[in-house]
Amino acid sequence: MDMLRSLFTPGKAGLLYSVDHAAFLAGLPARDVMHSADLMAQTIVSSQQVYGQDLVLVHSDSLVMVEALGGVVEYRDHGPPVLVRRPEMPDLNPLDPSCHGRIPLILDAALEVDRRLRESGCVVTVSVTGPFSLSAALLGEAEFLTRLGRDREVEQKLLGLAAESSLCFIRAVEEAGLSVMVAEPLVSLISPVLFEELVAPGLSKLVTGRNVLIHICGRADHLLPVLAQTGGIYFSLDRVDVETAVSVLGPSRHLMGGISPSLLRAGPIDRIRDMTRDLRRKFSSAQLMICSGCDLAWDCPPSHGRVMVEIASRCLGKNE
Numbered sequence: 001m002d003m004l005r006s007l008f009t010p011g012k013a014g015l016l017y018s019v020d021h022a023a024f025l026a027g028l029p030a031r032d033v034m035h036s037a038d039l040m041a042q043t044i045v046s047s048q049q050v051y052g053q054d055l056v057l058v059h060s061d062s063l064v065m066v067e068a069l070g071g072v073v074e075y076r077d078h079g080p081p082v083l084v085r086r087p088e089m090p091d092l093n094p095l096d097p098s099c100h101g102r103i104p105l106i107l108d109a110a111l112e113v114d115r116r117l118r119e120s121g122c123v124v125t126v127s128v129t130g131p132f133s134l135s136a137a138l139l140g141e142a143e144f145l146t147r148l149g150r151d152r153e154v155e156q157k158l159l160g161l162a163a164e165s166s167l168c169f170i171r172a173v174e175e176a177g178l179s180v181m182v183a184e185p186l187v188s189l190i191s192p193v194l195f196e197e198l199v200a201p202g203l204s205k206l207v208t209g210r211n212v213l214i215h216i217c218g219r220a221d222h223l224l225p226v227l228a229q230t231g232g233i234y235f236s237l238d239r240v241d242v243e244t245a246v247s248v249l250g251p252s253r254h255l256m257g258g259i260s261p262s263l264l265r266a267g268p269i270d271r272i273r274d275m276t277r278d279l280r281r282k283f284s285s286a287q288l289m290i291c292s293g294c295d296l297a298w299d300c301p302p303s304h305g306r307v308m309v310e311i312a313s314r315c316l317g318k319n320e
């Protein structure tokens, strides 16, 4: 059984959050945690002890790869960092995970988290930005999205460089014996036709035959049929109709998600409890691992995520 498959068995639950939330729980400045493998590992492990989830994401922030390719990032005490300068485009080379940016630090932290949590059955997964979203971040999201389809040569060059960079990072995570979450935060903004043309080829190469989870932020109902053709087996989807997603993905693929991060932030706690119970009743553990659809806000109240994990991982009795 591969690592990710073990999550789709009874009693498992996931929760996605970046290091900024783990830093918040630990009362530490996010900027410090993002620059120390020890602090990163320590805060991720202690956050898992707060929640008890089975899928443990090692995700510093969404700028890790842009920074590794030469971007300049400004860190803050709370929340995610901001990009202050994009990399110089003309002579970009694919990233080298052994020495570029904070990637070596993140790999060290992930290994330490795995060392400390593996015995408890947790699956540690490292977040890698997918080629489409990385290309957009390199060029500037607004410019990339408005120019889509107008200059195929530039697009293909960028997507190729980004795909090579994502692949190098994925191989480094695999060599560490860990699983990967390929995150594509921007693809929910494009049509299925553009997805098939620009995203599917690169994504398929990254996921086919690998222990990789595909994560899409935002609404993704319209992409379900094309996602099912990517060769991916494991999908972490943010805003989808779960029943439709389970049916379109079919019995050979597995979905995680179901609870929106905005509900987990704002509550009320009774609604989180009811929604989680409802999902547990309707779907088998092989179909759905209950999880936040996307990353929790950095200041999400921990009691909200805890109630979701508790109910999701409980085997429901007749009176539930």
Ligand SMILES: [Zn+2]
Pocket: 185, 215, 216, 217, 218, 238, 293, 294, 295
């Ligand atoms: Zn997301």
